[in-house]
Amino acid sequence: MTAAGQTWQQVTSLRERAHAEKAQLDVIKLDLLETQDVAHAAQRDVDILILNAGVQEAGSLVDIPLDRLRHSFEVNVLAHLDLAQRLIPAMMKRKRGRVIWMSSQAGLMGVPFLGAYAASKHAIEAIASTMKAELTPFGIQVATINPGLYRTGFNETGAESYSQWASERDVHIPMPDAAPLMALQHDPQPMIDAIVAVVRDRKPSYRTMLPEDAVLEARASQALGWTQKA
Numbered sequence: 001m002t003a004a005g006q007t008w009q010q011v012t013s014l015r016e017r018a019h020a021e022k023a024q025l026d027v028i029k030l031d032l033l034e035t036q037d038v039a040h041a042a043q044r045d046v047d048i049l050i051l052n053a054g055v056q057e058a059g060s061l062v063d064i065p066l067d068r069l070r071h072s073f074e075v076n077v078l079a080h081l082d083l084a085q086r087l088i089p090a091m092m093k094r095k096r097g098r099v100i101w102m103s104s105q106a107g108l109m110g111v112p113f114l115g116a117y118a119a120s121k122h123a124i125e126a127i128a129s130t131m132k133a134e135l136t137p138f139g140i141q142v143a144t145i146n147p148g149l150y151r152t153g154f155n156e157t158g159a160e161s162y163s164q165w166a167s168e169r170d171v172h173i174p175m176p177d178a179a180p181l182m183a184l185q186h187d188p189q190p191m192i193d194a195i196v197a198v199v200r201d202r203k204p205s206y207r208t209m210l211p212e213d214a215v216l217e218a219r220a221s222q223a224l225g226w227t228q229k230a
Helices: 008-020 035-041 066-094 115-138 154-166 189-200 212-224
Strands: 002-005 026-029 048-051 097-102 140-147 207-210
Touching (some): 035 066, 066 097, 066 115
Parallel strands (some): 048 097, 140 207
16 A cells, blocks of 8 residues: 655654554555655555645635646646546556545635635536546546545635735735634544545445535535526
């Protein structure tokens, strides 16, 4: 089994943990924007590919710098697809494999002040759905994971990204305090367990979404899209 970390510090830390727990885990460095890293990763034979790198940029779509939006799509969408294109042909030759896309609750609904992130996850939803149709004849499964709001630190860093550029330009729609939303985050362990189940199950569901409040919110948002006025 191979795992990847974006930085050498992450690689070293994960190797030490794997060694301590006597887990047979090959840990490599993989920054999806580094050509050498991607080429190195693409040399491996992969049965189950989990595409879960990601960045989150906050701020209104009226204000967010376009370079931040481009970076979100480069990491969250294009770099993942690049790696997938390198690894999937070998799966097709073997007539088996699984590709798991890390999407989000935001991939199924618009989220105020997280439009850049939601847009990139909507793109992942379109790619995963199309890829499933294209790869099913080759015996390859495609699935998505759609986490809601979890206490992993990812959402805090995403909210803080706004302050990196907001002070340098005239902001038309100031971002509200994110603290009340952060207080609603869930313990990530049930989501971790669900991801492991998607990896282990022979026939996992196409979509795995938790917690239940995120499922209800996403379904309500999708239904609203058919009834609300412009």
